[in-house]
Amino acid sequence: RVSEHFYTRRATGRSKQADADRGLVLFGEQEGRIARANIGRDPLYLFAALQRHLGYPSVPKSVVNDDNERLPKALEVRLQKIEQKLKILEMETKGGLDLSRFYKPGETPESC
Incomplete structure (x- = not known):
């Protein structure tokens, strides 16, 4: 349950295992980069960045x-x-x- 970015970074060392685990990918490489940049921040910043850069829909507000x-x-x-x-x-x-x-x-x- 990690991003493709994680596997891409790991693939430089162990390409066989990274290719085998690719079935568990939930997000693409760009989403992974954005998620990594937003570690420890408010989740709304992550969703706003995904919307701004990748065209994700806006988060519904209660x-x-x-x-x-x-x-x-x-x-x-x-x-x-x-x-x-x-x-x-x-x-x-x-x-x-x-x-x-x-x-x-x-x-x-x-x-x-």
Whole structure:
């Protein structure tokens, strides 16, 4: 599972074994040179070089669902509700809770 470039380089010393192993070649000599030049780099550089020099198709990019628009709005509304509840609890513990502001206009606690 190596390139033809590897076997071509090895063939100078042992040509019989290189010819026997040629059935396992996955890539040509040019692909092997490009792969060797990109050892240790990001694989996207390898694919970009193969596309640029040898006409390989471009690598398909994954589609990312961008939920960043909806999520912060929903979280903001939820956070505001939690803050409101926390303020009410703090007012209740301090004894400064005025329930009259929660009644409908014209309604009194006795009518409920």
